[in-house]
Amino acid sequence: MQRVREQVGIFSEEETATGEGVTVGVLDTGVGHHPDLAGRILCFRDFVGRRNLMYDNSGHGTHVCGILCGSGALSGGRCRGMAPGVRLVVGKVLDDRGGGSTESMLAGLEWILQVRERYGIRILNISVGIGSLEEETKERALQEKLEEVWESGILVVCAAGNKGPGDGTISGLGESRHVLTVGCHDGDYFRDSPGRCETYSGRGKRDGSLRKPDIVAPGTDIYSCNVGYYRRNGKVRNAYVAKSGTSMATPVAAGAAALAMQRYPGMSNEACRQKLQFTATDLGLPWNRQGWGMVNVKRLLE
Secondary structure (H helix, E strand, O other), X not given: OHHXXXXXXXXXXXXXXXXXXXXXXXXXXXXXXXHHHOOOEEEEEEOOOOOOOOOOOOOHHHHHHHHHHOOOHHHOOOOOOOOOOOEEEEEEOOOOOOOOOHHHHHHHHHHHHHHHHHHOXXXXXXXXXXXXXXXXXXXXHHHHHHHHHHHOOOEEEEEOOOOOXXXXXXXXXXXXXXXXXXXXXXXXXXXXXXXXXXXXXXXXXXXXXXXXXXXXXXXXXXXXEOOOOEEEOOEEEOOEEEEOOHHHHHHHHXXXXXXXXHHOOOOOHHHHHHHHHHOOEOOOOOHHHHOOOEOOHXXXXX
């Protein structure tokens, strides 16, 4: 994460906002108990196993939350998240294999709407990539609910998905006009690696009327909170794990948005999206690969 923070323009923690006062909703595989996330989580709801206690039997959601707002305490700050002052409202909509249903996602979105005012949710992170839904009624219902969440004033940040690099491979969720769609690109890092996430990041349609993704962020080998950590001889072991994909790039962008919303408290979700777009670093790539470019926090907060 230290590499990622520097790459997107966070060079000094003392000079940067922390996201304090901003609440972010996360719909994912849940969230586990991790020292770096202590005190971050305001509320948890399980739409898969219907359990009452907070858990993550996949590790994906915990990793995403760490990128977003982990304190980095167990790493001396090296694995500190984008906005460590953020508070979380987490809904489990995916199972232990990262699979889920339209029904669980719809229930999660409706829940976010219900608790939005209670917890002051400003941003919703959805690091979930889905293909094109076969049933038009389900796809329409999902798009309408996303639109409802957006119109409530929440900035919805969605992953572009990992079905690239073909034309028009953006995730079904990321295709909506009412989301900030985040693709993956690591700039000059991993340039010679065949496994870099840019090679499989979902891409928009070259001739489509809706230009996606909106922006890109780093997403290859991102070290963040490992739900499978353990203690031995009084020390925490395996506190962090590396994961890759647009799922990892998405909370980088959501965290940047939280920093902007702390800096500019009256900022609307649409204004935040535009500011993220207009301050992004142009990588000189086709639009369907980079959108407006790489997240640039330094410019975003100026």
